[in-house]
Amino acid sequence: MSGTVTIEKRQSRTTRWLLAPGIIWMSLFLVLPILMIVYVSFWTQTTFNISPEPTLASWKLFFSSDTYTGALWTTIRIWLIVLACTFVVGYPTALFVGLFIKSKTLSTILLVICVIPFWTSFLIRVLAWRPMLGKEGAINIVLQKLGIIQQPIEVLLFTELSVIIGMTQIYCVFMVGPIAFMLSRIDRNIIEAARDLGAGFGRIFWKIIFPLSLPGVVVGAIFVSVMVLGEFATSGALSGRKVNLLGNIIITQVGSLKWAMASVVGVILTIVMGFVIAGFLRIVDLKREL
Amino acid sequence: MRPRTTGEVDLDTSVFRLDGVTKRYGDLVALDNATLDAGENEYISFLGPSGSGKTTLLRVIAGFEAPEAGRVFFNGKDITNLPAHERGIGFVFQNFALFPHLSVIQNVSFGLTHGKSGLNAAEIERRSLEMIEIVGLSGMQGRGVDQISGGQRQRVALARTLTMQPKLVLLDEPLGALDANLRGRMRNELRAIRERLGVTFVHVTGSETEALAMGDRVVVLDRGRIIQIGTPGEVYGSPASPDVAHFLNRFNLFEGKLAKGTFTGPFGAVPAAHAVRSDRDIYAVRYDRMQAVDPSAPVSGPAIRARFVASEYLGSSVMNFFEAGDGHVIEMEHHLSLGAPQTFEPRQDYLLTWNPEQAIVFGREVA
Numbered sequence A: 001m002s003g004t005v006t007i008e009k010r011q012s013r014t015t016r017w018l019l020a021p022g023i024i025w026m027s028l029f030l031v032l033p034i035l036m037i038v039y040v041s042f043w044t045q046t047t048f049n050i051s052p053e054p055t056l057a058s059w060k061l062f063f064s065s066d067t068y069t070g071a072l073w074t075t076i077r078i079w080l081i082v083l084a085c086t087f088v089v090g091y092p093t094a095l096f097v098g099l100f101i102k103s104k105t106l107s108t109i110l111l112v113i114c115v116i117p118f119w120t121s122f123l124i125r126v127l128a129w130r131p132m133l134g135k136e137g138a139i140n141i142v143l144q145k146l147g148i149i150q151q152p153i154e155v156l157l158f159t160e161l162s163v164i165i166g167m168t169q170i171y172c173v174f175m176v177g178p179i180a181f182m183l184s185r186i187d188r189n190i191i192e193a194a195r196d197l198g199a200g201f202g203r204i205f206w207k208i209i210f211p212l213s214l215p216g217v218v219v220g221a222i223f224v225s226v227m228v229l230g231e232f233a234t235s236g237a238l239s240g241r242k243v244n245l246l247g248n249i250i251i252t253q254v255g256s257l258k259w260a261m262a263s264v265v266g267v268i269l270t271i272v273m274g275f276v277i278a279g280f281l282r283i284v285d286l287k288r289e290l
Numbered sequence B: 001m002r003p004r005t006t007g008e009v010d011l012d013t014s015v016f017r018l019d020g021v022t023k024r025y026g027d028l029v030a031l032d033n034a035t036l037d038a039g040e041n042e043y044i045s046f047l048g049p050s051g052s053g054k055t056t057l058l059r060v061i062a063g064f065e066a067p068e069a070g071r072v073f074f075n076g077k078d079i080t081n082l083p084a085h086e087r088g089i090g091f092v093f094q095n096f097a098l099f100p101h102l103s104v105i106q107n108v109s110f111g112l113t114h115g116k117s118g119l120n121a122a123e124i125e126r127r128s129l130e131m132i133e134i135v136g137l138s139g140m141q142g143r144g145v146d147q148i149s150g151g152q153r154q155r156v157a158l159a160r161t162l163t164m165q166p167k168l169v170l171l172d173e174p175l176g177a178l179d180a181n182l183r184g185r186m187r188n189e190l191r192a193i194r195e196r197l198g199v200t201f202v203h204v205t206g207s208e209t210e211a212l213a214m215g216d217r218v219v220v221l222d223r224g225r226i227i228q229i230g231t232p233g234e235v236y237g238s239p240a241s242p243d244v245a246h247f248l249n250r251f252n253l254f255e256g257k258l259a260k261g262t263f264t265g266p267f268g269a270v271p272a273a274h275a276v277r278s279d280r281d282i283y284a285v286r287y288d289r290m291q292a293v294d295p296s297a298p299v300s301g302p303a304i305r306a307r308f309v310a311s312e313y314l315g316s317s318v319m320n321f322f323e324a325g326d327g328h329v330i331e332m333e334h335h336l337s338l339g340a341p342q343t344f345e346p347r348q349d350y351l352l353t354w355n356p357e358q359a360i361v362f363g364r365e366v367a
Helices: A002-040 A057-064 A066-100 A104-119 A122-127 A129-133 A138-145 A160-184 A188-196 A201-229 A233-238 A246-255 A259-283 B054-062 B104-108 B110-114 B121-134 B150-162 B180-197 B208-214 B232-237 B242-248
Strands: B014-025 B028-039 B043-047 B069-074 B089-092 B168-172 B200-205 B217-222 B225-230 B251-255 B257-259 B262-265 B268-271 B282-286 B291-293 B303-313 B317-324 B329-335 B349-353 B360-363
Touching: A002 A259, A057 A066, A057 A259, A066 A104, A066 A160, A066 A201, A066 A246, A066 A259, A104 A160, A122 A129, A122 A160, A122 A233, A129 A138, A129 A160, A129 A233, A160 A201, A160 A233, A188 A201, A188 B089, A201 A259, A201 B110, A233 A246, A246 A259, B014 B054, B028 B054, B028 B069, B028 B200, B028 B225, B043 B054, B043 B208, B054 B089, B054 B168, B054 B200, B089 B150, B104 B110, B104 B121, B104 B150, B110 B121, B110 B150, B121 B150, B121 B180, B150 B168, B150 B180, B180 B200, B180 B208, B200 B208, B208 B232, B208 B242, B217 B232, B217 B242, B225 B232, B225 B242, B232 B242, B242 B251, B242 B282, B242 B360, B257 B360, B303 B329
Parallel strands: B043 B200, B043 B217, B089 B168, B168 B200
Antiparallel strands: B014 B028, B014 B069, B217 B225, B251 B282, B257 B262, B262 B268, B282 B360, B291 B349, B303 B317, B303 B349, B317 B329
16 A cells, blocks of 8 residues: 555656746746736836836727727638648648548658748748749739739738638638648548448548548638737738738837836737637637647 | 358359459569359458458459459449449458548448438448447447457447448458457458358458458469469368468378379488379378377377477367478377377487378379
8 A cells, every 4th residue: 555655656746847947937928927917907007117116008998999999800710711821721732632642652752842942931931922923023923914903903912812712821721730630630531431421522521521620620720820919020021001900919018118008918818818728729729639 | 251162263143253363563473363252152262371462452452453464253243444443343452441530330331321322311321230230339429439449349340331232342351450269269250251242252360260251262372373273161271372371271291202102301201192293292281180109109190209398278179390300390289179188308319200191292294
């Protein structure tokens, strides 16, 4: 009996030691700063100063200003559109890489190719869209040379469209990866069995393949959502400052030392992300599926 | 079950027929000119070592692989070029291939729900529940397939195939994924279910005991060729070739020379009145037909001197292993129903003898 107790004691001591670095790190650099941001959002802000007297002024300002609430809706709209685009572009790609390609080597090579753009810096990837989409950019030149259009298409750059194009390209791979992983784990015999039972491709896809890849979709959607909701660089570089996301507001507010307002926006963004992630996790039980 | 004395089947009751089926993977010949007939309401076992082409043969019948040459007939129709799902042949996969995200009843009803059955939901549920009851899973229909045991998964896989009412069910090593105890029980269950439904089962296995215990007929394959077709009794009692005898894992095989009705092997020259035609000269003696005596004892029949190595207790019998002078291992089985086993001294020499009339002789020269 005493032996069991010692082993249990030792195990719980080991568990504590293994958990300690993570808990300390997360407390110091995640929990504490978030609490701090929440606290600062109630501070009193004057033009050149900030003092810790509690007030709801910044919160009231956020919800009464069209600029701020507009940024909230723009963020949610762009997030939903980009999420849909990455899914529409990413799922077929993942289906091809993860399921239709039989050779493991080839599918690994294709996944690596998807990651190649990440070998350059984030800003270069975003800025590279300018010479592509611009009024005298590659797409307009090619279309004009082919005689398809007479006038260059101007909506391609410095609009919401260019932000969506840029973000879809950058974040698509985060959707492809998890889905391709889940698809590659599907036992091919299951698909053969379903076909043998007389189900057509459509039925097999909707009843077998898609449900089994759903955990991948959820993980991919969480990746994309978290990154898009916190975005500011792509919208800054490709919209000509016309598209303001919550991330852009935070940058501007911090830049003009408006810490209280930056904190309000930060808290709202964190709450939105929390709801989004919680919502996705309700779709599947990831602990069971992965 | 109809009694069957030969490997022949009446053509008018034939459910499926293979006619000269050949399949290659590059240079490897997986199936070489396989010809076979299977009757209605029959349990057929394909027996062969891994790489013998037994699974390939099953997949050709199912339609997952297309043969290079030869025809496959099912219900009197040529189905060689028909896709798998239009053949009406059920297939039970080795690893069961259940749909992991669906419940037992959703798995069982999958074919009826998503195929071309055209049945309404109530009828589909009725049939599925009936099949779940037949395979002995009543009350489990709502469980997820990851919440049931290996043997129960096997039953779900079988039920899923049987709801489609196929005339022929192909089972790819169906008991391979089960533990020994369960294997024995499922063996009886598979037979019972089959007899209840009157469907022809084709069962692929690498285990000779399974093939002999379950098949109404056993088809032995080796290197892509069918080398014997017969009832278990025929195959066991008179294997058609040394290879068959070898797969059955019940015979001591001695190499030697057959000439003028005499077999000359490591045990000396023995008269061999009957011989089975073969491309090699082999002398086969069943494990349970061997006897061991003291080296000084007089023996009447042929005998070979061998050293006792070890014995293995198998419950109903004891296996004794001897080593002959040339390193050849000779096995001797003693059924405990025949009395207490002899005890042998390790590393002592004994004389192993047998009744030559019970031996099977294979040879190029047949009297």
